[in-house]
Amino acid sequence: MKKRRLIPVLLLRNGWLVQSKNFKEYQNLGNPVTAVKRLSEWASDELIYLDISQDNIYDINRSDQGYPNRKFFLDIISDVSKVTFMPITVGGKISNIKDIENRLKVGADKISLNTKAIYDLNFVKKASKEFGSQCIVISIDFIKEDNEYFIYDNKKRSIIKLDIFDYINKIQDNGAGEILLNSVNRDGTGKGYDIDFYNKIYETINIPIIACGGAGDWFDMFDVFDKTKVDAVAAANIFHYRDQSVFLAKKFLYEKNINVRKPDLLNIK
Amino acid sequence: MNKKVCILDYGSGNVKSVENLVKFLNFDVKISNNETDILEASHLILPGVGSFEYSMNKIKEKIPIKILENEVLSKKKFFMGICVGMQVLANYGYENGKFEGLGWVKGEVKKLQVNNLSLPHIGWNNCDILKNDKIFSDLNDIRDFYFLHSYSVNLENKNNIIATTVYGNKFCSVLKQNNIYGIQFHPEKSQKAGMILIKNFLNQ
Numbered sequence: 063m064k065k066r067r068l069i070p071v072l073l074l075r076n077g078w079l080v081q082s083k084n085f086k087e088y089q090n091l092g093n094p095v096t097a098v099k100r101l102s103e104w105a106s107d108e109l110i111y112l113d114i115s116q117d118n119i120y121d122i123n124r125s126d127q128g129y130p131n132r133k134f135f136l137d138i139i140s141d142v143s144k145v146t147f148m149p150i151t152v153g154g155k156i157s158n159i160k161d162i163e164n165r166l167k168v169g170a171d172k173i174s175l176n177t178k179a180i181y182d183l184n185f186v187k188k189a190s191k192e193f194g195s196q197c198i199v200i201s202i203d204f205i206k207e208d209n210e211y212f213i214y215d216n217k218k219r220s221i222i223k224l225d226i227f228d229y230i231n232k233i234q235d236n237g238a239g240e241i242l243l244n245s246v247n248r249d250g251t252g253k254g255y256d257i258d259f260y261n262k263i264y265e266t267i268n269i270p271i272i273a274c275g276g277a278g279d280w281f282d283m284f285d286v287f288d289k290t291k292v293d294a295v296a297a298a299n300i301f302h303y304r305d306q307s308v309f310l311a312k313k314f315l316y317e318k319n320i321n322v323r324k325p326d327l328l329n330i331k
Numbered sequence: 332m333n334k335k336v337c338i339l340d341y342g343s344g345n346v347k348s349v350e351n352l353v354k355f356l357n358f359d360v361k362i363s364n365n366e367t368d369i370l371e372a373s374h375l376i377l378p379g380v381g382s383f384e385y386s387m388n389k390i391k392e393k394i395p396i397k398i399l400e401n402e403v404l405s406k407k408k409f410f411m412g413i414c415v416g417m418q419v420l421a422n423y424g425y426e427n428g429k430f431e432g433l434g435w436v437k438g439e440v441k442k443l444q445v446n447n448l449s450l451p452h453i454g455w456n457n458c459d460i461l462k463n464d465k466i467f468s469d470l471n472d473i474r475d476f477y478f479l480h481s482y483s484v485n486l487e488n489k490n491n492i493i494a495t496t497v498y499g500n501k502f503c504s505v506l507k508q509n510n511i512y513g514i515q516f517h518p519e520k521s522q523k524a525g526m527i528l529i530k531n532f533l534n535q
Binding site for chain 1: 457
């Protein structure tokens with residue numbers, strides 16, 4: 063049977079791995095390549111790698127960790143795919159077909175589009191035709207206000223006037239393979255996943271959903287798997303701060319009969 | 332004999348990932364479509380992502396098929412096709428029309444019958460091993476692999492199916508015909524399980 067997935071999200075800001083809270087505050091967590099190596103050893107199911115730099119300077123500025131300093135995002139991805147053998151989704155700063163090609167060439171398996179899809183729906187169609195639906199993940203930052211759900215534009219820091227349910231149906235029709243739904247209100251808060259929202263979404267679509275935003279402990283992950291049909295849960299902070307995090311999360315879920323891959327610690331070679 | 336791995340290059344997107352893994356396992360490896368490299372190789376790997384038709388066109392354009400066939404079908408060199416690289420081994424593929432494959436194994440490539448599940452079949456799923464084989468050594472505990480496809484090979488000779496997977500219905504996830512292996516999932520993205528499988532293949 064197909065397994066439900068646990069996916070660590072890595073936010074990369076100017077070459078550094080960072081933690082975010084409510085999409086506003088950022089704290090430095092260190093070298094992205096060593097972090098990926100760890101996450102790989104704990105048998106993560108996939109990785110999502112998002113470039114949230116506001117400019118194009120990538121300098122991890124450390125040469126003491128055995129990896130060269132990388133000035134370019136693509137070099138960082140290329141390094142990552144040499145130490146880890148699992149599916150990688152790469153997002154951020156994708157505005158044309160060539161950008162996608164370049165990311166796939168260095169080892170990405172899927173790419174994620176956020177605001178590009180909102181403002182240019184036709185690009186979703188074009189990209190999924192060219193690379194296949196399985197390659198195109200649409201990432202949506204959603205915000206809840208007065209019991210209503212809206213799409214949030216992280217760059218402009220404002221709500222977009224589009225019906226979110228309508229939009230999700232449209233991207234599915236245009237060939238999106240998966241949807242990453244990230245709660246702005248819950249980002250970095252540890253208050254648990256927005257279960258109501260994920261249930262509402264599944265009333266209208268049937269492509270896999272990745273729930274993100276709000277995990278405070280392993281139980282939150284159990285809760286969203288137990289009460290919704292989401293295919294995967296993604297999280298950033300909780301997976302970076304605890305030793306063996308992904309392994310422990312998986313163990314918790316596995317023992318509670320959630321259909322995840324058997325927990326494992328990989329010590330390869 | 333020293334092992335030499337040749338990953339056949341016809342422009343498939345995932346050659347780099349396969350190379351990364353083979354290198355990680357410390358084997359001598361080349362990405363190439365060059366005649367000499369194919370002749371010198373002890374193991375040949377044909378990776379694949381994309382549609383059947385696209386892959387077959389590229390293979391015909393870039394790879395010296397006659398030479399490859401002589402190495403694999405006559406000289407019985409170890410060969411592994413991954414994902415679409417497995418599918419093109421069949422006679423025909425039915426993705427966006429009917430297209431001819433390499434025809435090394437008798438069978439056809441058809442869309443997965445998944446009932447109400449979504450396609451493509453993306454994610455980790457397990458293999459049921461039907462026949463003991465060297466490539467499954469040390470895989471007793473872990474049999475989950477990463478899948479990413481909408482089509483699968485329907486083999487004429489069911490004896491050549493050595494593992495199956497269920498997604499809606501059962502399909503062939505690993506085929507073996509003499510020295511030829513076909514792998515529907517992506518070992519290069521399947522962490523430890525994929526690593527062991529590729530290692531087993533290369534150690535033959």
